[in-house]
Amino acid sequence: MQPFRLGYVAQSLTLKLGASHTCRVANATPVRLLDLIAQNLAELEQILLFNEKNGIQVFRVGSSLIPLASHPVNKLSWWKTFGRDFDRIAEIARRSGQRLSMHPSPAGASLASARPEVRKAAEEELLYSTRVLDMLGQGPEARVVLHVGGAAPDRPTALDNAHRMLDALPDDARRRIAIEHDDRTWTAREVYPLALDHGLPFLADPLHNAVLPSDPVVSIPELFRMANKTWGALGLRPKHHLASQKPDGPRGAHSDYIDPKDYREAVAALEVPSDFMIEAKQKDLALFKLQRTRLEKRAA
Known part of the structure; x- marks a missing residue:
């Protein structure tokens, strides 16, 4: 493997x-x-x-x-x-x-909203995404990645809304969900228990973790261990995100390519076979460049 x-x-x-x-x-x-x-x-x-x-x-x-x-x-x-x-x-x-x-936009699928029309729209988006992955013949490792959403009117209420929404979703809207922390509102330490409570995978993103750190701070090895526990409980190979900060962009903006340092730190922190979804503006070109970097390092 x-x-x-x-x-x-x-x-x-x-x-x-x-x-x-x-x-x-x-x-x-x-x-x-x-x-x-x-x-x-x-x-x-x-x-x-x-x-x-x-x-x-x-x-x-x-x-x-x-x-x-x-x-x-x-x-x-x-x-x-x-x-x-x-x-x-x-x-x-x-x-x-x-x-x-698949990864609906936060505007398309929010877990934390109390507004019925927003919750209904999110449910419809999840039903659609599940159907696509089913029709593409995917096993349970194929997930619809979601963020929690906003924190209105306050954090405890928003988080309670997310719990209630996950409890209320029909199976075809829920069974492929993976929950990711973000770089604006919800930290890894806040999102991880939500995933655990509902038996869903927690998706780790080191860049989000750096931009919006938990208290206490979560190291990359610990972040991956948290994620591995949730994927492993379902017998699934973990998947993490991999992105680099755009040098001249706002905090959290994705760069065109992956900084080799970020790649090395992420790979060094892996404890089990895993997958990385590269989030870079240059898409497959960023992947190919990273592969070349790996080959050059081996040849050196």
Whole structure:
């Protein structure tokens, strides 16, 4: 078993494909949506074939694969219309061992809101994301990564809302969730117990951990141990995020590539075989550059 695998997010800059074409609600006619879905699925197929050719086994599917899928404007039975396309793409992922995931925006799926309309929208987004990963033939290791959300009206109430929402979700909206700490509101030490309480994986992000540190501070080895416990309890290979601070950007902004120092620190902290999702602006190009760095180091 490989000690770690590297993946990238949503777009291949090499292919100039992203499988995330969408439209405004005002333009979302059935014909327009069908055209966009067909285009996105064709691009996803090309991306997964590209990953297969290059030995890449970790990839995040963009949440706009099915445009406006969780919005009432999209009334299409897209899972029926495009069933054969999904079967074909699922076979590529299966034979090449690609672990897929999705990551709705915080605006699209918040756990902490008390507003019924926000909670309903989040549930619909989770149901959609679960269906996509199911149709792509993914096992339980394929997850929909969520942040907790905001902290209004106060932190205890918001966290209680998150607990209540996770308890209330139907199984098809809940069973693929992994919960990630963030760099603005919720620290690793706050999010980890939420994941534990609900039997869900906790996803570790060293950059978030540096930008919004816990009290007491969590080291990278401890952060990964926390995550490993939750993934391991489910018999799943852990997955972590890997990003570097953009040198001239605001705190938490992702850089174009991964700083080799951040990569070395993360790899050194691994205790079990794991996967890294590279969150870098240069997508697959950042992954390839990191691979070259590894090879150069071995050759030196």
